[in-house]
Amino acid sequence: MSRKIIKTISLGSFVLVIALSPAWPTQAQESGALYERMAPIDQYLMTDRNTEIAFARTAAPESISRDAEVWVFGRHGYEAAVKGKNGWVCIVERSWMAPFDDPEFLNPDQRVPLCLNPPAARTHLPLTFKTTELAMAGQSKTQMFDSIKAAYDKNELPLPEPGSMCYMLSKQQFFSHRVGNGDPHLMFWFPQKDHQDWGADFPGSPIDIHQYSPQPITEFDISVSKWSDGTAAPAN
Protein backbone atom coordinates (compact mmCIF):
# COMPACT_ATOMS: atom_id res chain seq x y z
CA MET A 1 0.00 0.00 0.00
CA SER A 2 2.87 2.37 0.59
CA ARG A 3 3.91 2.40 -3.03
CA LYS A 4 0.59 2.94 -4.59
CA ILE A 5 -2.75 4.46 -4.03
CA ILE A 6 -5.44 2.16 -5.09
CA LYS A 7 -8.63 3.55 -6.35
CA THR A 8 -11.74 2.66 -7.93
CA ILE A 9 -13.28 0.65 -10.60
CA SER A 10 -15.31 1.55 -13.54
CA LEU A 11 -18.93 1.64 -14.00
CA GLY A 12 -18.70 -1.20 -16.14
CA SER A 13 -15.84 -2.34 -14.32
CA PHE A 14 -12.38 -1.07 -14.45
CA VAL A 15 -10.13 -0.74 -11.51
CA LEU A 16 -7.99 2.32 -11.81
CA VAL A 17 -4.72 2.04 -10.03
CA ILE A 18 -2.76 5.22 -9.75
CA ALA A 19 0.74 4.06 -9.24
CA LEU A 20 3.08 6.45 -7.57
CA SER A 21 6.22 4.83 -8.82
CA PRO A 22 8.66 7.01 -10.76
CA ALA A 23 7.70 5.23 -13.96
CA TRP A 24 4.04 6.24 -13.67
CA PRO A 25 4.00 9.58 -15.54
CA THR A 26 5.84 8.09 -18.48
CA GLN A 27 3.57 5.08 -18.60
CA ALA A 28 0.46 7.22 -18.43
CA GLN A 29 1.63 9.48 -21.17
CA GLU A 30 2.52 6.61 -23.40
CA SER A 31 -0.67 4.65 -22.82
CA GLY A 32 -2.76 7.80 -23.11
CA ALA A 33 -1.30 8.59 -26.49
CA LEU A 34 -1.50 4.98 -27.49
CA TYR A 35 -5.22 4.60 -26.85
CA GLU A 36 -6.47 8.00 -27.92
CA ARG A 37 -8.32 6.64 -30.94
CA MET A 38 -10.46 3.64 -31.62
CA ALA A 39 -8.50 0.72 -33.01
CA PRO A 40 -9.88 -1.34 -35.92
CA ILE A 41 -13.00 -3.16 -34.74
CA ASP A 42 -11.41 -6.57 -35.22
CA GLN A 43 -9.10 -5.85 -32.33
CA TYR A 44 -12.04 -5.57 -29.95
CA LEU A 45 -13.62 -8.82 -31.07
CA MET A 46 -12.88 -12.21 -29.58
CA THR A 47 -11.88 -15.06 -31.79
CA ASP A 48 -15.14 -16.89 -31.60
CA ARG A 49 -18.56 -16.68 -30.09
CA ASN A 50 -18.28 -19.70 -27.82
CA THR A 51 -15.06 -18.41 -26.32
CA GLU A 52 -16.75 -15.14 -25.44
CA ILE A 53 -19.76 -16.92 -23.97
CA ALA A 54 -17.52 -19.03 -21.76
CA PHE A 55 -15.47 -15.98 -20.83
CA ALA A 56 -18.54 -13.94 -19.89
CA ARG A 57 -19.69 -16.73 -17.61
CA THR A 58 -16.42 -16.71 -15.66
CA ALA A 59 -17.49 -13.42 -14.06
CA ALA A 60 -19.59 -15.28 -11.50
CA PRO A 61 -19.56 -18.69 -9.87
CA GLU A 62 -20.98 -21.35 -12.12
CA SER A 63 -23.93 -21.68 -9.75
CA ILE A 64 -25.03 -18.24 -10.96
CA SER A 65 -23.69 -17.94 -14.49
CA ARG A 66 -24.84 -21.29 -15.83
CA ASP A 67 -28.44 -20.04 -15.96
CA ALA A 68 -27.62 -16.47 -16.92
CA GLU A 69 -28.38 -14.78 -20.19
CA VAL A 70 -25.15 -14.18 -22.10
CA TRP A 71 -24.40 -11.39 -24.54
CA VAL A 72 -21.47 -11.31 -26.96
CA PHE A 73 -19.88 -8.43 -28.81
CA GLY A 74 -20.14 -8.56 -32.59
CA ARG A 75 -19.39 -6.27 -35.50
CA HIS A 76 -22.65 -4.41 -34.98
CA GLY A 77 -22.66 -4.27 -31.20
CA TYR A 78 -23.81 -6.61 -28.48
CA GLU A 79 -26.19 -9.43 -29.29
CA ALA A 80 -27.90 -11.99 -27.10
CA ALA A 81 -26.13 -15.33 -27.48
CA VAL A 82 -27.72 -17.47 -24.77
CA LYS A 83 -31.13 -17.12 -23.20
CA GLY A 84 -31.14 -17.11 -19.42
CA LYS A 85 -33.37 -18.53 -16.74
CA ASN A 86 -32.42 -16.69 -13.58
CA GLY A 87 -32.56 -13.01 -14.52
CA TRP A 88 -28.79 -12.56 -14.44
CA VAL A 89 -26.89 -11.34 -17.48
CA CYS A 90 -23.22 -12.01 -18.20
CA ILE A 91 -21.30 -9.91 -20.66
CA VAL A 92 -17.69 -9.03 -21.51
CA GLU A 93 -17.33 -5.28 -21.53
CA ARG A 94 -14.75 -3.44 -23.59
CA SER A 95 -12.50 -0.54 -22.73
CA TRP A 96 -14.99 2.23 -23.49
CA MET A 97 -16.89 1.32 -20.36
CA ALA A 98 -13.94 2.60 -18.36
CA PRO A 99 -14.07 6.12 -16.91
CA PHE A 100 -13.57 8.77 -19.57
CA ASP A 101 -10.32 9.86 -17.97
CA ASP A 102 -8.84 6.39 -18.12
CA PRO A 103 -5.67 6.60 -20.21
CA GLU A 104 -6.50 3.20 -21.68
CA PHE A 105 -10.06 4.15 -22.57
CA LEU A 106 -9.81 2.61 -26.02
CA ASN A 107 -7.31 -0.14 -25.28
CA PRO A 108 -8.52 -3.03 -27.43
CA ASP A 109 -6.91 -5.56 -25.10
CA GLN A 110 -9.28 -4.78 -22.27
CA ARG A 111 -11.74 -7.58 -21.55
CA VAL A 112 -13.88 -7.30 -18.46
CA PRO A 113 -16.55 -9.92 -17.81
CA LEU A 114 -19.43 -9.03 -15.53
CA CYS A 115 -22.46 -10.94 -14.34
CA LEU A 116 -25.20 -8.46 -13.52
CA ASN A 117 -28.02 -9.26 -11.15
CA PRO A 118 -31.59 -8.65 -12.37
CA PRO A 119 -31.87 -5.02 -11.18
CA ALA A 120 -28.48 -4.21 -12.71
CA ALA A 121 -29.34 -6.01 -15.91
CA ARG A 122 -32.30 -3.68 -16.28
CA THR A 123 -30.45 -0.50 -15.44
CA HIS A 124 -26.76 -0.97 -16.25
CA LEU A 125 -26.97 -2.81 -19.57
CA PRO A 126 -28.66 0.11 -21.36
CA LEU A 127 -25.59 2.19 -20.51
CA THR A 128 -23.28 -0.53 -21.83
CA PHE A 129 -25.23 -0.77 -25.07
CA LYS A 130 -25.45 3.01 -25.53
CA THR A 131 -21.76 3.58 -24.86
CA THR A 132 -20.82 0.76 -27.19
CA GLU A 133 -23.02 2.21 -29.92
CA LEU A 134 -21.30 5.57 -29.57
CA ALA A 135 -17.84 4.06 -29.64
CA MET A 136 -18.65 2.02 -32.71
CA ALA A 137 -20.05 5.09 -34.41
CA GLY A 138 -16.60 6.60 -34.17
CA GLN A 139 -17.41 9.34 -31.69
CA SER A 140 -14.53 10.98 -29.90
CA LYS A 141 -14.30 10.72 -26.13
CA THR A 142 -15.64 14.25 -25.83
CA GLN A 143 -18.58 13.45 -28.07
CA MET A 144 -19.29 10.26 -26.18
CA PHE A 145 -19.18 12.14 -22.89
CA ASP A 146 -21.66 14.70 -24.17
CA SER A 147 -23.94 12.06 -25.64
CA ILE A 148 -24.05 10.07 -22.42
CA LYS A 149 -24.68 13.21 -20.41
CA ALA A 150 -27.52 14.21 -22.71
CA ALA A 151 -29.04 10.74 -22.48
CA TYR A 152 -29.15 10.94 -18.69
CA ASP A 153 -30.39 14.51 -18.76
CA LYS A 154 -33.27 13.41 -20.97
CA ASN A 155 -33.94 10.31 -18.86
CA GLU A 156 -33.16 8.10 -21.82
CA LEU A 157 -30.85 6.06 -19.62
CA PRO A 158 -32.14 4.64 -16.34
CA LEU A 159 -30.62 5.19 -12.93
CA PRO A 160 -29.58 2.13 -10.93
CA GLU A 161 -32.44 0.32 -9.27
CA PRO A 162 -32.12 -0.48 -5.57
CA GLY A 163 -30.04 -3.60 -5.16
CA SER A 164 -28.17 -3.23 -8.45
CA MET A 165 -24.90 -5.09 -8.28
CA CYS A 166 -22.61 -7.38 -10.22
CA TYR A 167 -19.93 -10.02 -9.81
CA MET A 168 -16.50 -9.57 -11.36
CA LEU A 169 -14.69 -12.73 -10.34
CA SER A 170 -13.08 -13.79 -13.60
CA LYS A 171 -9.51 -14.92 -13.28
CA GLN A 172 -9.01 -13.96 -16.93
CA GLN A 173 -10.35 -10.42 -16.65
CA PHE A 174 -7.94 -7.84 -18.05
CA PHE A 175 -8.37 -4.22 -17.08
CA SER A 176 -5.30 -2.56 -18.51
CA HIS A 177 -1.59 -2.93 -18.91
CA ARG A 178 -1.11 -1.12 -15.62
CA VAL A 179 -3.63 -3.03 -13.58
CA GLY A 180 -3.56 -6.41 -15.25
CA ASN A 181 -6.12 -8.88 -13.92
CA GLY A 182 -6.95 -6.98 -10.76
CA ASP A 183 -8.83 -8.59 -7.91
CA PRO A 184 -12.08 -10.50 -7.83
CA HIS A 185 -14.68 -8.08 -6.55
CA LEU A 186 -18.31 -7.13 -6.25
CA MET A 187 -19.74 -3.83 -7.43
CA PHE A 188 -22.83 -2.05 -6.16
CA TRP A 189 -24.48 0.88 -7.95
CA PHE A 190 -26.61 3.77 -6.72
CA PRO A 191 -27.88 7.05 -8.12
CA GLN A 192 -25.51 9.81 -7.02
CA LYS A 193 -28.48 11.78 -5.76
CA ASP A 194 -28.91 9.18 -3.01
CA HIS A 195 -25.72 10.45 -1.37
CA GLN A 196 -24.78 7.01 -0.12
CA ASP A 197 -22.12 6.85 2.55
CA TRP A 198 -20.40 3.50 2.88
CA GLY A 199 -17.26 4.72 4.61
CA ALA A 200 -15.47 4.03 1.36
CA ASP A 201 -11.88 5.00 0.67
CA PHE A 202 -11.14 5.79 4.30
CA PRO A 203 -7.91 4.29 5.57
CA GLY A 204 -8.61 0.71 6.55
CA SER A 205 -11.99 0.58 4.81
CA PRO A 206 -12.60 -2.55 2.76
CA ILE A 207 -14.79 -0.55 0.38
CA ASP A 208 -13.80 1.67 -2.55
CA ILE A 209 -15.97 4.28 -4.21
CA HIS A 210 -16.09 5.75 -7.66
CA GLN A 211 -18.24 8.71 -8.58
CA TYR A 212 -18.82 8.65 -12.31
CA SER A 213 -19.03 11.52 -14.70
CA PRO A 214 -21.14 12.24 -16.60
CA GLN A 215 -23.08 9.18 -15.47
CA PRO A 216 -24.88 10.22 -12.26
CA ILE A 217 -23.88 6.97 -10.65
CA THR A 218 -22.03 6.02 -7.48
CA GLU A 219 -20.20 2.72 -7.51
CA PHE A 220 -18.91 0.82 -4.48
CA ASP A 221 -16.41 -1.98 -4.90
CA ILE A 222 -15.50 -4.64 -2.42
CA SER A 223 -12.82 -7.22 -3.08
CA VAL A 224 -13.38 -10.85 -2.28
CA SER A 225 -11.00 -13.69 -1.71
CA LYS A 226 -11.75 -16.11 -4.52
CA TRP A 227 -12.13 -16.22 -8.23
CA SER A 228 -15.34 -17.60 -9.67
CA ASP A 229 -13.85 -21.07 -9.94
CA GLY A 230 -13.28 -21.17 -6.19
CA THR A 231 -9.52 -20.78 -6.31
CA ALA A 232 -7.91 -18.27 -4.00
CA ALA A 233 -6.97 -14.89 -5.36
CA PRO A 234 -3.49 -13.69 -4.54
CA ALA A 235 -3.40 -11.77 -1.28
CA ASN A 236 -1.31 -8.74 -2.04
Add this chain to the structure above:
Amino acid sequence: MMASNAVRRCTIFGWIFVLAMVLGSAQYACAKDDKAPYPSMAPLDQYLMGRDAEIAMARSAAPEAISRDAEILVLGQHGYETAVKGKNGFVCDVERSWMGPFEKNPEFWNPKVRGAGCYNPQAARSVLPIAYLRTKLALAGLSPAEIAEGIKAAYAKKELPPVEPGAMSFMMSKQTYLTDRGITSDGAHNMAHVMFFTALMDTANWGANLDNSPILLNPQFNGSPEPVEVYMVCTGAWSDGTPAPVS
Protein backbone atom coordinates in the same frame (compact mmCIF):
# COMPACT_ATOMS: atom_id res chain seq x y z
CA MET B 1 -4.57 -5.93 -3.88
CA MET B 2 -6.94 -3.96 -5.98
CA ALA B 3 -9.67 -2.49 -3.91
CA SER B 4 -7.97 -0.93 -0.93
CA ASN B 5 -7.52 -3.18 2.05
CA ALA B 6 -7.72 -6.86 1.62
CA VAL B 7 -11.13 -8.33 1.67
CA ARG B 8 -10.13 -11.86 2.04
CA ARG B 9 -11.36 -15.36 2.21
CA CYS B 10 -13.56 -16.79 4.88
CA THR B 11 -16.28 -17.77 2.47
CA ILE B 12 -16.17 -21.30 3.72
CA PHE B 13 -16.22 -20.22 7.28
CA GLY B 14 -18.89 -17.70 6.60
CA TRP B 15 -20.93 -20.60 5.46
CA ILE B 16 -20.14 -22.31 8.69
CA PHE B 17 -21.30 -19.22 10.53
CA VAL B 18 -24.56 -19.14 8.64
CA LEU B 19 -25.04 -22.82 9.02
CA ALA B 20 -24.23 -22.55 12.69
CA MET B 21 -26.91 -19.92 13.04
CA VAL B 22 -29.52 -21.90 11.17
CA LEU B 23 -28.71 -25.56 11.18
CA GLY B 24 -26.28 -25.75 14.03
CA SER B 25 -29.06 -24.88 16.37
CA ALA B 26 -30.46 -28.28 15.61
CA GLN B 27 -27.92 -29.80 17.92
CA TYR B 28 -29.44 -27.77 20.69
CA ALA B 29 -32.92 -28.53 19.58
CA CYS B 30 -32.11 -32.20 19.87
CA ALA B 31 -30.79 -31.74 23.36
CA LYS B 32 -33.06 -32.14 26.31
CA ASP B 33 -34.67 -28.95 27.51
CA ASP B 34 -32.86 -29.13 30.80
CA LYS B 35 -29.60 -28.88 28.87
CA ALA B 36 -30.59 -25.79 26.94
CA PRO B 37 -27.63 -23.53 27.53
CA TYR B 38 -29.50 -20.24 27.80
CA PRO B 39 -33.17 -20.95 28.44
CA SER B 40 -34.01 -17.49 29.67
CA MET B 41 -32.59 -14.06 30.17
CA ALA B 42 -29.69 -13.90 32.59
CA PRO B 43 -29.45 -11.19 35.24
CA LEU B 44 -29.04 -7.86 33.45
CA ASP B 45 -25.59 -7.24 34.88
CA GLN B 46 -24.27 -10.12 32.80
CA TYR B 47 -25.16 -8.24 29.65
CA LEU B 48 -23.64 -4.93 30.70
CA MET B 49 -20.11 -3.67 30.18
CA GLY B 50 -18.05 -0.90 31.64
CA ARG B 51 -18.92 2.31 29.81
CA ASP B 52 -15.43 3.08 28.51
CA ALA B 53 -14.85 -0.50 27.47
CA GLU B 54 -18.13 -0.52 25.61
CA ILE B 55 -17.31 2.74 23.83
CA ALA B 56 -13.95 1.38 22.76
CA MET B 57 -15.43 -1.92 21.63
CA ALA B 58 -18.19 -0.22 19.67
CA ARG B 59 -15.59 1.88 17.86
CA SER B 60 -13.55 -1.18 17.00
CA ALA B 61 -16.31 -2.33 14.65
CA ALA B 62 -15.02 -0.07 11.88
CA PRO B 63 -11.68 1.36 10.89
CA GLU B 64 -10.70 4.22 13.15
CA ALA B 65 -11.03 6.69 10.28
CA ILE B 66 -14.76 6.01 10.31
CA SER B 67 -15.53 5.26 13.95
CA ARG B 68 -13.63 8.16 15.51
CA ASP B 69 -16.36 10.57 14.36
CA ALA B 70 -19.28 8.20 14.86
CA GLU B 71 -21.99 8.46 17.45
CA ILE B 72 -21.44 5.81 20.10
CA LEU B 73 -24.21 4.00 21.91
CA VAL B 74 -23.84 2.01 25.09
CA LEU B 75 -26.27 -0.35 26.77
CA GLY B 76 -27.55 0.83 30.10
CA GLN B 77 -30.08 -0.43 32.61
CA HIS B 78 -32.94 0.87 30.49
CA GLY B 79 -31.67 0.40 26.96
CA TYR B 80 -29.20 2.04 24.63
CA GLU B 81 -28.09 5.55 25.34
CA THR B 82 -25.83 7.92 23.48
CA ALA B 83 -22.42 7.99 25.10
CA VAL B 84 -20.60 10.04 22.46
CA LYS B 85 -22.17 12.39 19.93
CA GLY B 86 -21.08 11.85 16.35
CA LYS B 87 -20.19 14.04 13.42
CA ASN B 88 -20.27 11.77 10.37
CA GLY B 89 -23.66 10.07 10.49
CA PHE B 90 -22.27 6.66 11.45
CA VAL B 91 -23.46 5.05 14.68
CA CYS B 92 -21.51 2.34 16.49
CA ASP B 93 -22.85 0.05 19.19
CA VAL B 94 -22.31 -3.33 20.78
CA GLU B 95 -25.30 -5.55 20.27
CA ARG B 96 -26.38 -8.36 22.55
CA SER B 97 -27.67 -11.83 21.92
CA TRP B 98 -31.31 -10.83 21.52
CA MET B 99 -30.45 -9.37 18.12
CA GLY B 100 -30.14 -12.93 16.82
CA PRO B 101 -32.90 -14.92 15.11
CA PHE B 102 -36.00 -15.57 17.19
CA GLU B 103 -36.43 -19.13 16.06
CA LYS B 104 -34.13 -22.12 16.52
CA ASN B 105 -31.59 -19.92 18.20
CA PRO B 106 -30.38 -21.52 21.43
CA GLU B 107 -28.12 -18.55 22.11
CA PHE B 108 -30.86 -15.94 22.11
CA TRP B 109 -30.08 -15.17 25.75
CA ASN B 110 -26.35 -15.92 25.70
CA PRO B 111 -24.90 -13.13 27.88
CA LYS B 112 -21.44 -13.62 26.39
CA VAL B 113 -22.53 -12.41 22.95
CA ARG B 114 -21.13 -9.01 22.01
CA GLY B 115 -21.54 -7.88 18.41
CA ALA B 116 -19.85 -4.59 17.68
CA GLY B 117 -21.24 -2.78 14.64
CA CYS B 118 -20.88 0.59 12.97
CA TYR B 119 -23.94 1.51 10.93
CA ASN B 120 -23.82 3.89 8.01
CA PRO B 121 -26.32 6.78 8.03
CA GLN B 122 -28.90 4.84 6.02
CA ALA B 123 -28.73 1.89 8.39
CA ALA B 124 -28.58 4.10 11.46
CA ARG B 125 -31.92 5.56 10.44
CA SER B 126 -33.64 2.40 9.27
CA VAL B 127 -32.03 -0.65 10.89
CA LEU B 128 -30.82 0.57 14.25
CA PRO B 129 -34.39 1.23 15.43
CA ILE B 130 -34.81 -2.55 15.39
CA ALA B 131 -32.00 -2.83 17.93
CA TYR B 132 -33.57 -0.16 20.10
CA LEU B 133 -36.94 -1.87 20.15
CA ARG B 134 -35.67 -5.43 20.58
CA THR B 135 -33.53 -4.22 23.47
CA LYS B 136 -36.34 -2.31 25.10
CA LEU B 137 -38.60 -5.36 24.93
CA ALA B 138 -35.87 -7.72 26.13
CA LEU B 139 -35.09 -5.50 29.10
CA ALA B 140 -38.79 -5.38 29.88
CA GLY B 141 -38.62 -9.12 30.48
CA LEU B 142 -40.47 -10.32 27.41
CA SER B 143 -39.92 -13.76 25.93
CA PRO B 144 -38.47 -14.16 22.41
CA ALA B 145 -41.96 -14.85 21.06
CA GLU B 146 -43.31 -11.75 22.75
CA ILE B 147 -40.44 -9.62 21.47
CA ALA B 148 -41.10 -10.92 17.97
CA GLU B 149 -44.76 -10.02 18.32
CA GLY B 150 -43.80 -6.55 19.51
CA ILE B 151 -41.57 -6.06 16.51
CA LYS B 152 -44.24 -7.31 14.17
CA ALA B 153 -46.78 -4.94 15.67
CA ALA B 154 -44.38 -2.02 15.42
CA TYR B 155 -43.91 -2.64 11.71
CA ALA B 156 -47.65 -2.97 11.24
CA LYS B 157 -48.14 0.40 12.90
CA LYS B 158 -45.23 1.89 10.94
CA GLU B 159 -43.39 2.63 14.17
CA LEU B 160 -40.37 0.98 12.61
CA PRO B 161 -39.19 2.39 9.28
CA PRO B 162 -38.60 0.40 6.10
CA VAL B 163 -34.94 -0.30 5.41
CA GLU B 164 -33.34 2.40 3.28
CA PRO B 165 -31.45 1.55 0.09
CA GLY B 166 -27.73 1.36 0.77
CA ALA B 167 -28.04 0.51 4.45
CA MET B 168 -24.91 -1.30 5.60
CA SER B 169 -22.64 -1.77 8.57
CA PHE B 170 -19.10 -2.72 9.47
CA MET B 171 -18.47 -5.65 11.81
CA MET B 172 -14.72 -5.79 11.84
CA SER B 173 -14.05 -5.85 15.58
CA LYS B 174 -11.50 -8.33 16.78
CA GLN B 175 -13.29 -8.36 20.15
CA THR B 176 -16.70 -9.39 18.86
CA TYR B 177 -18.14 -12.64 20.19
CA LEU B 178 -20.98 -13.92 18.03
CA THR B 179 -21.58 -17.43 19.26
CA ASP B 180 -20.21 -20.12 21.55
CA ARG B 181 -19.44 -22.22 18.51
CA GLY B 182 -16.17 -21.80 16.69
CA ILE B 183 -16.91 -20.38 13.27
CA THR B 184 -13.47 -20.17 11.78
CA SER B 185 -10.85 -22.81 11.29
CA ASP B 186 -8.95 -21.60 14.32
CA GLY B 187 -12.06 -21.85 16.46
CA ALA B 188 -12.73 -18.13 16.70
CA HIS B 189 -16.21 -16.98 17.64
CA ASN B 190 -16.17 -14.12 15.22
CA MET B 191 -15.26 -13.10 11.72
CA ALA B 192 -14.54 -9.75 10.12
CA HIS B 193 -17.25 -8.77 7.69
CA VAL B 194 -19.51 -6.07 6.34
CA MET B 195 -23.27 -6.39 6.29
CA PHE B 196 -25.74 -5.09 3.76
CA PHE B 197 -29.40 -4.62 4.61
CA THR B 198 -32.15 -4.74 2.02
CA ALA B 199 -35.89 -5.05 1.92
CA LEU B 200 -37.07 -8.63 1.61
CA MET B 201 -36.27 -10.00 -1.82
CA ASP B 202 -35.43 -13.17 -3.62
CA THR B 203 -31.97 -13.86 -2.23
CA ALA B 204 -30.99 -15.26 -5.61
CA ASN B 205 -30.97 -11.62 -6.71
CA TRP B 206 -27.59 -11.29 -5.05
CA GLY B 207 -26.52 -14.87 -5.62
CA ALA B 208 -26.27 -15.35 -1.86
CA ASN B 209 -25.36 -18.76 -0.44
CA LEU B 210 -24.86 -20.31 -3.87
CA ASP B 211 -21.78 -22.45 -4.46
CA ASN B 212 -18.62 -20.33 -4.43
CA SER B 213 -20.58 -17.14 -3.88
CA PRO B 214 -18.80 -14.63 -1.64
CA ILE B 215 -22.15 -13.34 -0.41
CA LEU B 216 -23.83 -14.98 2.54
CA LEU B 217 -27.37 -14.57 3.72
CA ASN B 218 -27.46 -14.00 7.46
CA PRO B 219 -30.74 -15.31 8.89
CA GLN B 220 -30.74 -12.64 11.57
CA PHE B 221 -34.02 -11.01 10.45
CA ASN B 222 -35.15 -12.57 7.20
CA GLY B 223 -38.82 -11.66 7.51
CA SER B 224 -39.20 -13.27 10.91
CA PRO B 225 -40.54 -10.80 11.67
CA GLU B 226 -38.36 -7.90 10.47
CA PRO B 227 -38.84 -7.35 6.72
CA VAL B 228 -35.11 -7.04 6.25
CA GLU B 229 -32.53 -9.22 4.53
CA VAL B 230 -28.99 -9.21 5.89
CA TYR B 231 -26.15 -10.09 3.55
CA MET B 232 -22.57 -10.55 4.62
CA VAL B 233 -19.27 -10.27 2.80
CA CYS B 234 -16.10 -11.20 4.66
CA THR B 235 -13.38 -8.59 4.78
CA GLY B 236 -10.44 -10.75 5.81
CA ALA B 237 -9.05 -7.87 7.83
CA TRP B 238 -9.96 -6.51 11.24
CA SER B 239 -10.68 -2.86 11.75
CA ASP B 240 -7.11 -2.31 12.93
CA GLY B 241 -5.82 -3.55 9.59
CA THR B 242 -4.49 -6.86 10.82
CA PRO B 243 -5.47 -9.97 8.87
CA ALA B 244 -8.57 -11.75 10.08
CA PRO B 245 -8.41 -15.49 10.65
CA VAL B 246 -8.88 -17.31 7.43
CA SER B 247 -8.19 -20.95 7.28
